[in-house]
Amino acid sequence: MTAFALLDHTSVFVFALTGALVASRAQLDIVGFLFLGTLTAVGGGTIRDLLLNRDAVFWIASPSYIAVASAASVLIYFTAPLLESRRAWIVWLDAIALSVAVAVGFGVAVNLGQGPFIVAVMAMITGTMGGLMRDVVANEVPLLLSQGEIYATACFAGALAGLAVLWLGAPLGLGMAVAAGLTFGLRAGSVAFGWRLPLYKPRPPRG
Amino acid sequence: MTAFALLDHTSVFVFALTGALVASRAQLDIVGFLFLGTLTAVGGGTIRDLLLNRDAVFWIASPSYIAVASAASVLIYFTAPLLESRRAWIVWLDAIALSVAVAVGFGVAVNLGQGPFIVAVMAMITGTMGGLMRDVVANEVPLLLSQGEIYATACFAGALAGLAVLWLGAPLGLGMAVAAGLTFGLRAGSVAFGWRLPLYKPRPPRG
Amino acid sequence: MTAFALLDHTSVFVFALTGALVASRAQLDIVGFLFLGTLTAVGGGTIRDLLLNRDAVFWIASPSYIAVASAASVLIYFTAPLLESRRAWIVWLDAIALSVAVAVGFGVAVNLGQGPFIVAVMAMITGTMGGLMRDVVANEVPLLLSQGEIYATACFAGALAGLAVLWLGAPLGLGMAVAAGLTFGLRAGSVAFGWRLPLYKPRPPRG
Numbered sequence: 001m002t003a004f005a006l007l008d009h010t011s012v013f014v015f016a017l018t019g020a021l022v023a024s025r026a027q028l029d030i031v032g033f034l035f036l037g038t039l040t041a042v043g044g045g046t047i048r049d050l051l052l053n054r055d056a057v058f059w060i061a062s063p064s065y066i067a068v069a070s071a072a073s074v075l076i077y078f079t080a081p082l083l084e085s086r087r088a089w090i091v092w093l094d095a096i097a098l099s100v101a102v103a104v105g106f107g108v109a110v111n112l113g114q115g116p117f118i119v120a121v122m123a124m125i126t127g128t129m130g131g132l133m134r135d136v137v138a139n140e141v142p143l144l145l146s147q148g149e150i151y152a153t154a155c156f157a158g159a160l161a162g163l164a165v166l167w168l169g170a171p172l173g174l175g176m177a178v179a180a181g182l183t184f185g186l187r188a189g190s191v192a193f194g195w196r197l198p199l200y201k202p203r204p205p206r207g
Numbered sequence: 208m209t210a211f212a213l214l215d216h217t218s219v220f221v222f223a224l225t226g227a228l229v230a231s232r233a234q235l236d237i238v239g240f241l242f243l244g245t246l247t248a249v250g251g252g253t254i255r256d257l258l259l260n261r262d263a264v265f266w267i268a269s270p271s272y273i274a275v276a277s278a279a280s281v282l283i284y285f286t287a288p289l290l291e292s293r294r295a296w297i298v299w300l301d302a303i304a305l306s307v308a309v310a311v312g313f314g315v316a317v318n319l320g321q322g323p324f325i326v327a328v329m330a331m332i333t334g335t336m337g338g339l340m341r342d343v344v345a346n347e348v349p350l351l352l353s354q355g356e357i358y359a360t361a362c363f364a365g366a367l368a369g370l371a372v373l374w375l376g377a378p379l380g381l382g383m384a385v386a387a388g389l390t391f392g393l394r395a396g397s398v399a400f401g402w403r404l405p406l407y408k409p410r411p412p413r414g
Numbered sequence: 415m416t417a418f419a420l421l422d423h424t425s426v427f428v429f430a431l432t433g434a435l436v437a438s439r440a441q442l443d444i445v446g447f448l449f450l451g452t453l454t455a456v457g458g459g460t461i462r463d464l465l466l467n468r469d470a471v472f473w474i475a476s477p478s479y480i481a482v483a484s485a486a487s488v489l490i491y492f493t494a495p496l497l498e499s500r501r502a503w504i505v506w507l508d509a510i511a512l513s514v515a516v517a518v519g520f521g522v523a524v525n526l527g528q529g530p531f532i533v534a535v536m537a538m539i540t541g542t543m544g545g546l547m548r549d550v551v552a553n554e555v556p557l558l559l560s561q562g563e564i565y566a567t568a569c570f571a572g573a574l575a576g577l578a579v580l581w582l583g584a585p586l587g588l589g590m591a592v593a594a595g596l597t598f599g600l601r602a603g604s605v606a607f608g609w610r611l612p613l614y615k616p617r618p619p620r621g
Binding site (some may be wrong): 055 | 331
């Protein structure tokens with residue numbers, strides 16, 4: 001397995017953990033865990049592949065992804081009751097999966113010869129869409145839209161940093177590492193220390 | 208019309224009935240019935256066809272599907288007021304449409320030469336995604352995620368049984384019949400008799 | 415830029431305004447504005463292009479669409495606080511974007527040689543799906559499903575009128591203008607004067 005495929009399976013595995021934890025909070029049965037785990041795990045990459053018109057969606061070309069997502073879902077099915085705070089696990093695992101998936105989406109788009117604009121968009125889609133589907137289907141407030149938290153911003157900054165590194169002549173692997181690292185750093189800072197973007201917020205919501 | 212196309216139109220028709228009934232509960236106008244009925248009717252098969260990269264999505268290749276879904280939506284528009292319990296009708300019609308759609312998705316994937324893994328996934332997607340879109344768009348709790356009910360599990364068991372029958376050398380039609388039959392039997396048992404999967408449930412939800 | 419591309423960019427721009435206004439009501443940060451604005455702006459056309467199996471989704475073929483959507487989102491980020499009633503702005507801008515997008519979807523499908531059935535469906539999908547995604551992701555009640563309002567109906571009527579005009583021998587541009595005009599007229603009448611379809615409504619909702 002190449003380093004690239006290893007990263008890709010990692011993001012699928014960790015996203016599936018988060019989807020299965022959401023299924024646990026909703027008290028679904030084992031197939032509900034598998035459904036929500038797998039949807040979260042492959043959702044972002046699936047949209048990316050459909051948009052980029054690849055010959056085959058990644059998990060159809062290689063079913064090992066579904067196997068990995070299923071294993072993660074079953075693992076959570078048996079271990080979720082042992083966890084102290086499932087919500088905290090979801091947020092942190094999501095931060096890990098997000099970062100790796102941004103790097104994978106970044107790499108896929110670069111390898112397909114896309115321009116920087118589309119590379120950044122594909123990195124964000126791969127990172128965010130699986131978790132967004134998980135939250136919309138489970139009727140939770142999407143992490144992506146958590147008020148005042150850094151989420152999509154982290155992906156965007158990670159992708160830009162990766163592009164900058166490539167533009168300076170670095171190899172793709174380094175660009176991906178920078179993208180993942182900055183995405184995780186910003187997201188983790190938001191979760192752990194409450195980092196925020198300066199809000200331009202002169203009035204209350206709604207209305 | 209082949210037996211296959213007949214099944215396919217049946218699932219589209221019955222799913223459209225459920226979508227239009229949900230529109231009736233939400234007091235939409237006639238075009239709202241058509242929209243929600245058609246979305247439910249063709250949603251699962253559309254995702255399947257996009258994922259499998261077929262030359263054309265089934266209802267674009269043959270617009271009779273949209274006509275059938277529209278007819279079902281109009282039928283409900285005029286008859287919904289006569290129904291005693293729309294909720295019960297939705298649940299039972301959904302069970303029928305689900306079972307037929309699982310068999311259709313199963314058959315499409317087998318005919319395209321997909322492996323057993325992807326066949327099972329496509330059967331589940333064809334069965335569940337239309338109803339999931341219906342419920343997410345109408346902001347109802349998805350039937351798919353009804354706590355403790357057998358739903359995705361029924362599709363999964365049906366697809367596995369169909370694969371087993373094919374593996375024993377039976378023709379595709381028999382595999383599809385077995386898939387539909389077991390899916391419907393499990394789902395109906397869940398609705399009528401409260402069948403449940405043994406829940407591994409050692410603690411309350413959330414947290 | 416052709417008249418067609420100008421229309422297309424207009425619909426993308428105005429839809430992005432509505433998505434960013436929804437982001438403002440939800441108090442997201444600047445990247446949240448960009449995300450929701452862009453999703454709304456290109457959502458409907460993306461589904462249309464995937465369904466029609468075009469060589470490339472329109473905003474991948476030409477990244478100027480993302481730039482336009484981003485500009486609109488940033489514009490709202492700085493001006494939303496100055497608006498008296500964001501809700502009213504959303505409803506009226508959505509009516510404009512809807513009408514233009516119906517005409518664009520109509521034109522794209524006609525140019526691809528689709529039959530009248532699919533032309534009408536693609537006009538509706540292009541018009542409604544971006545706004546539907548906006549509302550589902552932001553967990554607002556979809557404008558599309560607002561009880562008793564004319565929305566999908568307006569798109570449908572607009573598409574039919576456009577088809578009638580083409581059938582009478584008019585050029586595509588006139589058909590598109592008629593489609594946009596009737597869609598906007600009906601939707602605006604519903605918003606401003608409370609126009610309704612005659613409801614066949616003999617009993618209360620739910621049940």
